[in-house]
Amino acid sequence: NVEQPLLKIDNLHVYYGGIHALKGISLEVYKNKIVSLIGANGAGKSTTLRTISGLVRSRTGTIKLKDNLIGDLPTHRIVEMGIAMVPEGRRIFPNLTVMENLILGCYIRKDMVQIKNDMDWIFSIFPRLKERTWQKGGTLSGGEQQMLAVGRALMSRPQLLMMDEPSLGLAPLLVKEIFQIIKKINQEGATILLIEQNARAALEISDFAYVMETGKITTSGEGKSLLFDEKVRKAYLGED
Numbered sequence: 001n002v003e004q005p006l007l008k009i010d011n012l013h014v015y016y017g018g019i020h021a022l023k024g025i026s027l028e029v030y031k032n033k034i035v036s037l038i039g040a041n042g043a044g045k046s047t048t049l050r051t052i053s054g055l056v057r058s059r060t061g062t063i064k065l066k067d068n069l070i071g072d073l074p075t076h077r078i079v080e081m082g083i084a085m086v087p088e089g090r091r092i093f094p095n096l097t098v099m100e101n102l103i104l105g106c107y108i109r110k111d112m113v114q115i116k117n118d119m120d121w122i123f124s125i126f127p128r129l130k131e132r133t134w135q136k137g138g139t140l141s142g143g144e145q146q147m148l149a150v151g152r153a154l155m156s157r158p159q160l161l162m163m164d165e166p167s168l169g170l171a172p173l174l175v176k177e178i179f180q181i182i183k184k185i186n187q188e189g190a191t192i193l194l195i196e197q198n199a200r201a202a203l204e205i206s207d208f209a210y211v212m213e214t215g216k217i218t219t220s221g222e223g224k225s226l227l228f229d230e231k232v233r234k235a236y237l238g239e240d
């Protein structure tokens, strides 16, 4: 591929005190793609996203957004440069309305007309949020809160949208819906880096995926081809 990756991580090592959580992670995300990280609990998937966001610092290694090294920047600068994250567990503001939660997602922007356009765009993706514009976030159902968390991240029109377990705790029908929405957001131009326990659904919509085991990347490939990888099928797709 002659094109430059949007995000490029090289040889990242992260420690929590004495715990060596990331042991030399390297990965690339190209523009307009969906890339997934899959792996067992504790493999280091969340740590990888948290390090890209600047919430956790790496001891060695580099993180590059296009031509910019971002590994030493504070989180708010990384957000301004175009990386947004939907954290695990739908951290929305329960006492603020849907509208207020969305407006907080674009605090880095000033142009009111553009904000209005983006809000219309979010409501076209999530008509259910539109019906609930004035409802308090905390009174939304779990699935609606997840949609609000995704909508809020999209309000910053990020170059890269990172999502940590968007389907966690959702009923099966909603899980299906959230994956369709991820696909739709991607088709409308967003680049996505996704963590999922639901490996099959993630691989089905992913252009590329990385499998993590105890702090290392052990396998990678096109999403669809990993669906047929024997090791991946046994370990992550529940087949024998």
Ligand code: ATP
Binding pocket: 016, 019, 021, 039, 040, 041, 042, 043, 044, 045, 046, 047, 048
């Ligand atoms: P899960 O799917 O369970 O969220 P994960 O792949 O996202 O797992 P991480 O949350 O990145 O895994 O955790 C990687 C390792 O780092 C684990 O062994 C975990 O216990 C450890 N770890 C994560 N956060 C901390 C922390 N704040 N302090 C100490 N150890 C941590």
